[in-house]
Amino acid sequence: MARKQSDYLNSLLSDDMETTADAPEETTPSPVAPNRTERARGTTLLGRESALARVASGEVRQVTQLLLDPARIRIWAGNARLYAHLNEENCRELIDSIISEGGQKVPAVIRRVEDDPEHDYEVIAGTRRHWSVSWLRRNNYPEMQFVAQVAHLDDEAAFRLADLENRARKDVSDLERARNYAEALKSHYDSHLTRMADRLKLSKGWLSKMIKVAGIPDSVIAAFASPADVQLKPAYALAQAMDNRDAAKAITAVARRIAAEQKALREDDTPPLPAPDVLKRLLDAPTAHVEKPEPYSAASRHGRTMLSIQSANRQGITLRLHAGSGANEEDLLQAVRSALRFLDDNGKGLKP
Template sequence: MARKQSDYLAALLADEASVPSPLPASTEPAPPSPASVRVERSRGTTLLGRESALARLASGEVRQVTQLLLDPSRVKIWPGNARLYADLSEENCRELIDSIIAEGGQKVPAVVRRVEGDPDHDYEVIAGTRRHWSISWLRRNNYPDMLFVAQVATLDDEAAFRLADLENRARKDVSDLERARNYADALKAHYGNHLTRMAERLKLSKGWLSKMIKVAGIHDGIIAAFASPADIQLKPAYALAQALDDSEGAKAIYATANALALEQRDRRFSGRPALPAADVLKRLLDAPRAAREEARPEPYVYVSRYGRPALSVQSVSRQGVTIRLHAGSGADNATLIEALRDALDHLERQGQGLQR
């Protein structure tokens, strides 16, 4: 308990100082002794301190914190937290697990709130998901008496979200994608889709928050191309999210992502290292350009019997077809007419004929 809080509660519970009994009415009161002055002053100070403590308690400035030792199986994870509980593992919690063992238990309490109407759980974790997972793992692995240390808070959902967000901002092991999707959910659930209001409440830049919300919209089919969602960083992911706004480009990106996801899976099964995130991102961003180049028809060139170009198609557009007749090819008129017919047939097969 903080010192200030302890002092105020001590003052609140302090006994009143004793005072001397009143003198008989017929007796003139003696001048106050130094001791009685000190007692009276002490009494006044005690009353003032108690009044101040009551006022601070009533205002909510001072609140008593309840710290509990809980069975983690009776505590669930609040779904509004950014961290994905299913992604936690012994590997990524190893450092915390070792610290808890070395210190003989969990030293930093989590923050929980009570739940109602759930026969299986008494509390839910607002902040401290990794601590909950680690204690649960330890109880299953040779430390059955290990307990989950938590402080109980009374919070509505929006306040719970802000508290969890403040803790997670300092955590490097919460990925940008986890945080982005958490913000997107909160924007709808707590702020009525008002981005400005959310940014003000969280003390965040509106522009930065807007980028996070954009990244949150990247489909899971694209995310599967990466070895892990943790590989997705805000700046490059925002460029990818913008590229997906183009419908034609998005088709190419999705197709490339599917191929990359299969390649990543094959690498895992064969024990080979995963494709680096930078390589995956480059292939995804290059996909629209590569698709356009593949779709571009081969240029048509008719070569004369002397091995020199006689006729070529220069361009095809809605306005027409531009044909070039090359000087010095050695082709006569009959050959050029044959070349023109062949060029028109070629364009027709490519879906670029004049009749389209």
């Protein structure tokens, strides 16, 4: 963690952690000459008194770490990370680390909750650690404990702490963070962007772009293979285009068609449309010619179009099989099935 972020974290938690004043255990002295032993004992006692005095004065704090059952701990709703998106695959490295080290080494940050008979705490920072320990307890490590330290934090301070941890996490998508910021702007900062940027030590211009991206509707996000594909810089251009009512209508219509294509590709275990291609089609939607669009086309493994829908009406469906695509018979049959499913999803299929 960079020094600037480390200082920010220390200042955020310095007055909020639950602490104890337990002195360190005294070690047994080695069998040395009496005068050396006495000097060592005197030094140890002075060290203990000095340490206790520093703790009592508040100069030094020792943070209490708890060993807990993760089932008694819920996830704070204000965190950007979506718990439902965590799985064994994207937590595998952390799971292996916990196993190899004999337990969780980096404590999570939690706070107490009230009026919830099923939970005693909630996670502010450490969502992946909570998921990984929970998974290990279900998979051959029932004795594994969740290591956490308790902090007294209001919602705004909790948000700042969670945000700080998530900033360097590659598996927290730009869209997740953007929507988290947009919610926090209303909940914690009364929609004052400048105040929020100052509290988070962020550029106001960058934060403004994140809030803008958060406004892209789910119907458009559905065109992408995954919400994680929605990156800040290209998504900001899309969010700006949505400001125009006519453009937004065209983009939404194209997004619905792309989403149907993505669904058909998933059902056929075919790689999804890449994010740059999806973005280009969405941005081109307001100015695209609409005289005779092809509602669906399928590419072969060589990247060439092998099938397209020419028309679909009450009289029937016309499909075109393209020569020179390099597709074999099985590829074409699969493409036909995908095209028919696409038409069914859009109300233009053969089903009555």
